[in-house]
Amino acid sequence: MAHMFFRARCWAPVLGALAAASTPAWSQSITDNLAIHGYLTQGYAIADSHQIVGIPKGGTFDYRRAAILLRFKGSPNDAFVVQLANRDLGDSPTNALTSEVQLDWAFYERRLGSKTTLRIGKEPIPMGIFNETRYVGTLLPFYRAPFGFYEEGSFTSETLNGIVLTRQITPASRWKLSGSVFGGEFDYLQSGTVQTSQDAPPTFIVTSANAKNVIGAQLWLQTPVTGLRVGLGGDRRDDYGEFFGNTPTTHGSKDWWASADGNFGRLTTRAEFRQLIFSQGGTRVWSYYGQVGYRILDALTVNLQRDVIDLNYRTQSGDLHIPYDRDNALGINYAFAPNIIAKFEVHNAKGFAVEEPVDVLGGAPLRSNYLITSLSVAF
C-alpha cells in the first residue's frame, strides 16, 4: 500500500523540489570528473473513450518519466555512464512487466582519436531524431516522441546491450556527415490484440520478448542550410517471443528509416518515415509523422503533429491493408526556462492502437480523443 501511495502521490513534491533545484548550482559537476544530471516529467492524462498508451477514461496522474544520470570521466578519453529511470504509463498493462526503477544505461565510453567514439554496455540506440532523448520532456515538443515511429511501452527499446561506434566522417566540410553502427541485443515487450483468424474472438496480450543479433546503422548529414539535417538508418534483428499469441518462435525483421530535422529560429519542422518488415508472414509496418512548431513568444510555442501507422498483413486471400493509427495533435508549450517547460496537448486518434481487444482484421477503426498536460524539469 505504501508503495502505491508513493507511486501516486509523492512525485508532486519531488517535481517541485527539482524545479526549485534546476538552478545552475545543481548543474555543476560534483567534482570535475563526476557529473550528475536528471530529468522528470509529471503528467496528467485523460481519454474520452478508449484507453491509449495507458491513458484511461477516468484520467491518471501516473504518467511520468524520470531519470538520474551519472557520468564519471576517468580521463579525456574515458568515461562511464549510468542512468537509473522510472517510467509510469498510467493504466497500461505493460506496467505489470516493468520494474518501478530500472537500470536504464550502464556503459563505458572510449574516444578513439579525435573523431571516433566507442560505447560498450547498455547504451541508447542511435536511431532517428528522438530515440536517445525520447523521455526527456524538456527536449520534446509533445509529452512523448511520436508514437508511430518510436512506440512506447511495447515494441520498442531505447537501449541496446552491445556496442555503438560513432564517427565524424567529414567534420570540417559544409556537408558534415557522421555515422554510427551498432550491434547487440535488447529486451522489450510485445502487446496488442491477438486474432488468429477472422472468426476468432480477439484478446489483448502483453508478453516479454527479446531481439538478438541486432545490427544497424544511423547516418546524419548536416546540410549547408543552417539548422537542417537529414538522416538515414536501418537495422536487422531476430525476435524471440510469443509474437501475436503464437507459441514461442523466432521471427526476423528488417527496419529502415529516414529523417529530416529543421530548426530555423522560431520555426521547427520534423518528419520521419520508418518501414518494418517481418521475415515470417510478410507483415509490413509503415509509420511516419510530421511536426511543425512555431515559437510565438520567447517562451510560448505552438506545435502540430500528424502521426500515422499503417499495417499490411499478408493473408491467404491476399494482402490486407489496415490503417492502424491516425493521431493528430495540437500542443502549447510554455518554457519558464529552457529546463522547465509546461505542456498542454490534445490528440484526436482513430484506429486500433488501443489497449483493449479490437477486431483489427475486420472491425471499424475506433475514435478517441485524449489530452495530456505535463510539467518537465531537467538539471
Add this chain to the structure above:
Amino acid sequence: MRMRMVGGALLAIVVMGASRAPDVRVVVIVNSANRTSTMRREQVAKIFLRQLATWEGGAEILPVDQIERSSARIAFARDVQLETVKALKVYWQQRIFSGDESPPPERVTDSDVLTYVRSNSGAIGYVLEGTDLGTGVKALVVTETARDATAVSTHS
C-alpha cells in the same frame, strides 16, 4: 607559437557587449604555465562546447564557465560562442541526455574562476575585463580569423 593577424582582426580577447550586458567585456584567461598565448575565437568556443579536448602536447583542456546569470557568462556566450545562454542550455541538454559530455563546471565569481585557473595548468576561463588577474594567470589574445593557430589539436 606562430601568430598571424589576418586583416588586423585582433579581437583582443574580448568583444564589446550589446543588448543585455551593454558595457561588459570579458577576458579569456589560462594558467600562466600554459605556452599558448593566442587562439582563434572559434577554437575558444569549441573548447567550451567540449569539442576540443586537449592542448597541443596532449594535456587535457579544463574549461571553467561562470553561472548563467553572470554578466561575464552572458557576454562570453554572445561574443565568443555567438549564442544565447538559453540556446546553449538546450544544446547541453541534448548532449547530456544522449549520454554525451557534460558542460564545463561553473564558478560563481571572477575570483572563483581565477582560483580554478590558477590551480589547474590545463584550465581556461574568462573574467570581466578589468579584473585583477594576479599571479599564476595570464590573458589570452583571441583572434577572429588567424588560420595558423595550432595551440590545440582538434578533438570533436
